[in-house]
Amino acid sequence: MSLKHVLLGCLYKKPATGFRLKQMVDGSISHFWSAELSQIYPTLKKMQQESLVTCNAGTRDKVYHITDTGRGELLQWLRSPTELAQQRDAFMVKVYFGSLLRDEEVSRVIDDCGRRHRARIAEYTEALELGNSMLKDLSPHEVRDFRIKLLTLRAGIESEKHWASWCDEAAAEVAQMTAAVAKGKGEKGAPIRA
Amino acid sequence: MSLKHVLLGCLYKKPATGFRLKQMVDGSISHFWSAELSQIYPTLKKMQQESLVTCNAGTRDKVYHITDTGRGELLQWLRSPTELAQQRDAFMVKVYFGSLLRDEEVSRVIDDCGRRHRARIAEYTEALELGNSMLKDLSPHEVRDFRIKLLTLRAGIESEKHWASWCDEAAAEVAQMTAAVAKGKGEKGAPIRA
DNA sequence: GACATCATGTAATCCGTTACATGATTTT
């Protein structure tokens, strides 16, 4: 369970309520992880049982603090090797079975997806520029921390660019198939290249 | 639920048993989707209730056939726009909170991930070459189908390449931070660029 | 006083994994 580690990371430097943690997750973390409050609250309870966090409950708020056990758990996890995530990509499923559609329909679905990725590039790029502009006001220690966090944004932008350009290439390939069929049926075309 | 659509896609051209469907999913589909038998069997049952498939049960096997309703559902889904998947990326979580580790540790975790991605590039590239070599034996209609399927492999290779090179860049950035600190504390470094 | 925000939860449901259980058919 990795939400646990997200919450430990958020709590590492300062205590927070479940509600506040949700807001952190909805910030820059949302680019690669998300969680609902209805998932966060039970998770915090479980983490308390595992002594990863303690809870200072006031009248109104329940403020969670990370424990030494929690710090240890997070650091150990951060150092551990990362299995490549088994990804489920509904869009790839669509492409894989896309030959059931006519060429124009395949192209449309691919182009539509490309447009979505391009919108994200713009969004992430803006966030990165904002982040870079904030570097100058930070202390040397904060700078390192912040620069490392910005690397995740770069990854997001590059990933979106990769997908946007794949969509362009794939749409072009499909268009070429249409053209090949129009000319002469026997065409096999050039091999698909990486 | 997209497993439903995967199964509909597999059943579109020919009937199959649950077991056989599992083997199809474990083939080239496994690069972007996976499912266990224990998930496939109940899903088929549900799909039968929804009239997406019918079941010809022999003594031994239960052979599932797609219905017209099923074909309609699949085609409609294939044509529908694709929301960008909200991704959960544990590796990005590690990088985001990576500043809690020493530079060498961050580099090691990133390099390790890069190595895994490079292994996948090799694996997928081999599969793509095999696929390309099979094109020549196919009928014109099969060629189009197969070429479109190969596009998913290209996407996989490009995606892995993107991640491998991000890992290189990120490790280099972290090394630069180490160097910057060794020279003079006040360094903020160049902005992070996409 | 009304509205937004802060705050905490429960219940139902879904999708997916792991472990367990069973047995028929085919190959060696």
Next chain:
DNA sequence: AAAATCATGTAACGGATTACATGATGTC
């Protein structure tokens, strides 16, 4: 006869989403 493969399931659990329910505090 033993082993591999084909074949079908159930049970328990984990992680996540959606809908529902409640109420306190701060702001206009």
